[in-house]
Amino acid sequence: MPSPSNPATSPVLKDDLDIVIPTMRDLDFLEKWRPFFQPYHLIIVQDGDPAKKINIPEGFDYVLYNRNDINRILGPKSVSISFRDSSCRCFGYLMSKKKYVYTIDDDCFVASDPSGQKINAVEQHINNLLSPSTPFFFNTLYDPYRDGADFVRGYPFSLREGAPTAVSHGLWLNIPDYDSPTRLVKPHERNTRYVDAVLTVPKGSLFSMSGMNLAFNRELIGPAMYFGSFGEGQSIGRYEDMWAGWCVKVICDHMGYGVKTGLPYVWHSKASNPFANLKNEYQGIYFQEEMIPFFESVRFPKEYTTIEQCYTELSKQVHEKLGKVDPYYAKLADSMATWIEAWVELNPTSI
Numbered sequence: 256m257p258s259p260s261n262p263a264t265s266p267v268l269k270d271d272l273d274i275v276i277p278t279m280r281d282l283d284f285l286e287k288w289r290p291f292f293q294p295y296h297l298i299i300v301q302d303g304d305p306a307k308k309i310n311i312p313e314g315f316d317y318v319l320y321n322r323n324d325i326n327r328i329l330g331p332k333s334v335s336i337s338f339r340d341s342s343c344r345c346f347g348y349l350m351s352k353k354k355y356v357y358t359i360d361d362d363c364f365v366a367s368d369p370s371g372q373k374i375n376a377v378e379q380h381i382n383n384l385l386s387p388s389t390p391f392f393f394n395t396l397y398d399p400y401r402d403g404a405d406f407v408r409g410y411p412f413s414l415r416e417g418a419p420t421a422v423s424h425g426l427w428l429n430i431p432d433y434d435s436p437t438r439l440v441k442p443h444e445r446n447t448r449y450v451d452a453v454l455t456v457p458k459g460s461l462f463s464m465s466g467m468n469l470a471f472n473r474e475l476i477g478p479a480m481y482f483g484s485f486g487e488g489q490s491i492g493r494y495e496d497m498w499a500g501w502c503v504k505v506i507c508d509h510m511g512y513g514v515k516t517g518l519p520y521v522w523h524s525k526a527s528n529p530f531a532n533l534k535n536e537y538q539g540i541y542f543q544e545e546m547i548p549f550f551e552s553v554r555f556p557k558e559y560t561t562i563e564q565c566y567t568e569l570s571k572q573v574h575e576k577l578g579k580v581d582p583y584y585a586k587l588a589d590s591m592a593t594w595i596e597a598w599v600e601l602n603p604t605s606i
C-alpha cells in the first residue's frame with residue numbers, strides 16, 4: 256500500500272482525510288510532522304482570543320478557524336462549541352467534508368518504535384480504519400487482519416468478516432493521559448512501554464477515549480463525535496473527549512461498528528498543570544460514577560439506523576436521566592441537540 260513513510264508513493268487517502276488541530280499556541284510542532292502531514296489538508300481551530308496571531312509554518316495546506324469564524328458560521332448555534340477548552344476541535348469535524356478525520360494535540364510529536372523507526376501515525380490510523388474490527392468476539396491474538404496474525408481456533412467463521420471500523424484510538428509515549436489525582440501522586444511517571452498491538456474494544460464495553468491522537472470515519476460516526484460543552488463557563492472540564500467516547504461507543508455498539516485502540520503512538524511532550532486540571536475535572540470525577548451506569552443502560556430503538564437518530568435520542572435520555580443528577584447535564588443535552596442540528600445543516604447529505 257503506498258504510504259507517506261515512503262514519500263516516493265502518493266500518501267494514503269491524501270484527498271479523503273483532514274487533520275484537525277485545536278490550538279492556543281504557535282504550531283511549530285508541525286515542522287516535526289512535515290513528512291507525514293504535509294500532503295494532507297489541515298483544519299486548525301484556534302481557541303482563545305481570536306485577535307492573537309498564531310504562527311503556522313510555511314508549506315501546509317490549511318484553513319484556520321477562530322472564535323469569530325465559529326460565531327459567524329454557526330450564529331446562535333455557536334454556543335454548542337466550547338471556549339477555552341480543547342473540545343473546540345469538534346468544530347473542525349463539523350466543517351470537514353472528508354470521509355476521515357485525524358485529530359492531534361499541538362504538544363504531541365512523532366514517536367519512534369523500539370527499532371528507532373519514526374512512527375507515521377496518520378498511516379497507522381488509516382490502516383486501522385480501513386481494516387475491520389472484531390467487537391463481537393475477542394480474538395486472543397489481537398488484530399487478526401494484521402500481517403503475521405489471524406483468527407485463533409474456536410473463533411466463529413461466521414464472524415470473521417468483522418465489522419466496519421469507526422474509530423482508531425492511538426496512544427502516547429512519555430506523558431500518559433492521566434487524570435489530575437493520578438498525576439498528582441505520580442508526577443514523574445512516564446509511559447515508556449511500547450505495546451505492539453491494536454485491539455478492538457468489545458461490544459458492550461465503554462472505554463476512555465483521549466482526544467490527543469484520535470482518528471475516525473466521519474461518514475460512519477462523525478455526527479456523534481461531539482466533544483460537548485465544557486471549558487469556560489461550564490462546571491466541568493477535561494471530560495470532553497471522555498463524553499464523546501462514551502456517546503460514540505454506545506452508538507457504535509448499536510450500529511455494529513468497531514472501535515480500535517493501541518497503535519499508533521505519539522510522543523506527548525507536555526504535562527498540563529495537574530492543579531489547574533483538578534479544579535476543572537473534580538466534578539467530572541465525582542459525576543462519572545453516575546455517567547457510566549447511565550451509558551451502560553442506554554439502548555436505542557431497533558429501527559434507528561442513522562447516527563443522527565441515535566444521537567438525538569441520546570440527547571433526550573441525557574436530559575431526562577442525567578439532568579436529574581445535575582442541571583449541567585440538561586444544558587449538555589441541549590448542546591448535543593444544537594450540535595446535531597448544526598451537523599445536519601452543514602452536512603445535509605449525511606442524513
Ligand SMILES: O=c1ccn([C@@H]2O[C@H](COP(=O)(O)OP(=O)(O)O[C@H]3O[C@@H](CO)[C@H](O)[C@H]3O)[C@@H](O)[C@H]2O)c(=O)[nH]1
Pocket residue numbers: 276277278279280301302303338339340341342343359360361362432465466467493494495496525526527
Ligand atoms: O483552552 C484550551 C486548552 C488547550 N487547547 C488545545 O487542546 C490541546 C490539548 O491541550 P493540552 O495539551 O494543554 O492539555 P492536555 O491535558 O495534555 O490535553 C489532554 O487532556 C484532554 C482534556 O482536555 C485533552 O483532550 C487531551 O488532549 C492542545 O492542542 C491545546 O493547544 C485549546 O485549544 N484550548
Ligand SMILES: [Mn+2]
Pocket residue numbers: 360362523525526527
Ligand atoms: Mn498535552
